[in-house]
Structures are given as structure tokens and as C-alpha cells.
Amino acid sequence: MASADVPVITVDGPSGAGKGTLSHLLADTLHWHFLDSGALYRVTGHACLLEKVSWDDHAAVAEVARHLQVDFRTDAAGEVRVIYKGVDVSRDIRTEEGGRGASTVAAIPAVRDALLQRQREFRQAPGLVADGRDMGTVVFPDAPLKIFLTASATERAERRYRQLLAKGEDVSLPRLLGDIEERDARDSSRSVAPLVPAEDAIVIDSSNLPITAVFAEVMRAVRRKGLV
Numbered sequence: 512m513a514s515a516d517v518p519v520i521t522v523d524g525p526s527g528a529g530k531g532t533l534s535h536l537l538a539d540t541l542h543w544h545f546l547d548s549g550a551l552y553r554v555t556g557h558a559c560l561l562e563k564v565s566w567d568d569h570a571a572v573a574e575v576a577r578h579l580q581v582d583f584r585t586d587a588a589g590e591v592r593v594i595y596k597g598v599d600v601s602r603d604i605r606t607e608e609g610g611r612g613a614s615t616v617a618a619i620p621a622v623r624d625a626l627l628q629r630q631r632e633f634r635q636a637p638g639l640v641a642d643g644r645d646m647g648t649v650v651f652p653d654a655p656l657k658i659f660l661t662a663s664a665t666e667r668a669e670r671r672y673r674q675l676l677a678k679g680e681d682v683s684l685p686r687l688l689g690d691i692e693e694r695d696a697r698d699s700s701r702s703v704a705p706l707v708p709a710e711d712a713i714v715i716d717s718s719n720l721p722i723t724a725v726f727a728e729v730m731r732a733v734r735r736k737g738l739v
Contacts, residue, residue: 514631514634514635515653517634517635517636517637517638517639518637518638518639518654518655518656518738519634519638519639519640519641519646519651519653519654519655519656520537520541520543520638520639520640520641520654520655520656520657520658520729520733520738521641521643521646521647521650521651521654521656521657521658521709521712522534522537522640522641522642522643522646522658522660523643523644523645523646523647523648523657523658523659523660523706523708523709523712524644524658524659524660524661524706525644525661525662525667525691525694525695525698525706526610526667526691526694526695527662527666527667527668527670527671527691528660528661528662528667528717529660529662529670529717529722529725530642530643530660531547531642532722533658533660533722533725533726533729534547534640534641534642536722536726537640537726537729537730537733538640540730541637541638541640541733541738541739542637543637543638543639543640544633544634544635544638544639544640545591545639545640545641545642546630546633546639546640546641546642546643546646547583547591547642547643548626548630548641548642548643548644548646548650549613549642549643549644550583550593550604551579551581551626551629551630552612552613552614552616552617552622552626553593553604553605553609553610553612553613554579554581554593554595554600554604555572555575555576555579555612555613555616555622555626556604556609556611556612556613556615556616557595557600557603557604557609557612558575558579558595559571559572559575559612559616560612561595562575566612566615566616569619569621569622570621572616572619572621572622573619573621573622573624573625576616576621576622576625576626577625579595579625579626579629580595580596581593581594581595582594607687607690610690610694611690611694614694614697614698615697617644617698617701618697618698618701618702618703620702620703623645623649623703623704627649627650630643630650631650631651634651638738639651641654644698644704644706645704645705645706647659647708647709647711647712648704648707648708648709649704652709655736655738656713656732656733656736656738657708657709657711657712657713658712658713658715658729658732659708659709659712659713659714659715660715660717660725661714661715661716661717662716662717662718663718664688664691664692664695665688666717666718667691668684668687668688668691669684671687671691672684672687675687713729713732715728715729
């Protein structure tokens with residue numbers, strides 16, 4: 512099967528809307544491949560810290576992205592581990608700083624160019640579920656099913672607050688809300704691949720919906736498209 516013939520479901524939206532959970536459920540149910548595009552940007556931002564490259568030095572950050580030595584490996588528990596230069600950085604890149612780094616470097620056009628083809632290489636039979644912010648608008652514009660999952664900034668901040676508290680971390684809800692609003696503004700206003708729904712995307716607001724209801728709605732769309 513040629514790459515262009517491999518079906519793709521894109522799941523875009525802001526941080527904390529539930530994209531990752533939904534995408535994993537879809538990939539597991541359909542037995543398709545999974546792309547966490549945000550991890551690539553998080554690794555790029557983290558790699559810059561390790562290599563002493565300032566996020567403000569756009570040319571140097573783009574060079575890091577072009578030569579990014581990253582692998583995704585599934586462990587015995589079925590969890591995807593992110594390996595940078597042979598070191599597991601899965602935990603490091605999932606911090607609040609990791610999120611800020613991802614959003615900052617993702618606004619650099621040369622970085623997005625450097626990572627575009629790497630993302631498209633995940634498109635392999637029998638299909639791909641792609642989680643990100645520009646999957647349906649830029650990376651896979653021909654995807655037969657595009658989902659844009661959103662939720663209010665307040666709801667997303669509260670979800671993140673509960674997650675971090677459960678991990679035993681000392682966090683501030685107002686600070687989390689501020690970080691999310693700042694990232695939303697940065698992601699939506701960047702000149703290249705801004706965070707917007709594709710014209711043919713199904714937009715779902717998960718603010719007052721459990722993930723089971725969101726998943727059920729998306730699976731109905733999957734069946735309507737004849738993807739299962």
C-alpha cells in the first residue's frame with residue numbers, strides 16, 4: 512500500500528483537551544500506528560537545554576531539530592518511551608517547562624520544516640492516528656477524518672492541576688491557568704501552522720464530556736467514513 516493510500520485520523524487541539532487519551536484509545540481500538548507530534552517538539556526543546564542552545568536562537572534550534580536523535584520505543588507495559596541519544600527522556604519532556612519549550616520552538620518556521628517529513632514517515636499501514644496541533648491542516652491535509660478537540664482553559668487547567676497533585680507535585684492552579692492561556696495565545700497566533708481547526712474537521716468541546724462520550728462520538732464518525 513502506497514503511503515498516500517494509508518488512512519489517517521488527525522486529532523488536533525489545545526493542550527489539556529484530552530487529545531492524547533483519545534488518540535491512544537483510537538489507535539488501540541483500530542490497531543493503527545500512533546504519532547504524538549507534540550513529543551517531537553518537546554524533545555527538540557529539551558535537547559536545546561541539554562545542548563546549551565537558547566530557544567531564542569532560531570537557527571541553532573532548527574539545526575537541533577534537523578539532527579534530532581530520537582526514538583520511540585514501546586516498553587513491556589505498552590507505554591511509549593521517548594529516547595534521546597540513548598537516554599529515556601519521557602518524564603523530563605512531560606513537565607510544564609517541557610510544554611513551554613515545545614510551544615516556543617514550534618513557533619519557529621525552520622523547526623516545523625525540519626520535523627515535517629519525520630512526522631509524515633509515521634504514516635504506515637494499516638493506518639495512523641496523529642495527535643497534534645496542525646495534523647489536519649498541514650501534516651496530513653488529505654486525512655479522511657479530522658477531529659479538533661477543545662475545552663475551556665479553566666477546565667484544562669483544573670484537569671492538569673488534578674494530574675499533578677496526584678503525582679505529588681506542588682502546583683498552583685492560577686499559575687497553570689496562566690500558562691495554558693499564554694500557550695493558547697502563542698499557538699494560535701504564530702505565523703506558521705497556527706492552532707486552528709481544519710475546514711473539514713469535526714469540532715468537539717470536551718469541557719463537560721467524559722472521555723468515554725468523546726470516544727463514542729469519534730468512533731461513530733470512524734464508522735461513517737468506513738474506516739472500520
